[in-house]
Amino acid sequence: MVIAADEARHAALSWRVVAWAVQAGGAPVARAVTAALAGAAVGASVTPHDRPDLTRHGHLGPEAHARVVAETLRDVVVPAARVLLAA
Numbered sequence: 001m002v003i004a005a006d007e008a009r010h011a012a013l014s015w016r017v018v019a020w021a022v023q024a025g026g027a028p029v030a031r032a033v034t035a036a037l038a039g040a041a042v043g044a045s046v047t048p049h050d051r052p053d054l055t056r057h058g059h060l061g062p063e064a065h066a067r068v069v070a071e072t073l074r075d076v077v078v079p080a081a082r083v084l085l086a087a
Helices: 002-025 027-043 052-057 062-086
Strands: none
Touching: 002 027, 002 062, 027 062
């Protein structure tokens, strides 16, 4: 739980930094953020490994990893980005 809480704080800080950058840099920065997020969606199909022996140690297999990444982008990243870029 300690690691998860720490990562949640890192994620929150990252969104605050992006919000500040968009506010300070305006439309050019907003376009760059949009492009970066689109690139993240394309790169999300890459899995960290294809070793079934690691799944018994808690690592996600390729299918589960791809599903979690797609759901996270759809349910968390895209809605948060829409709110941030609309501000």
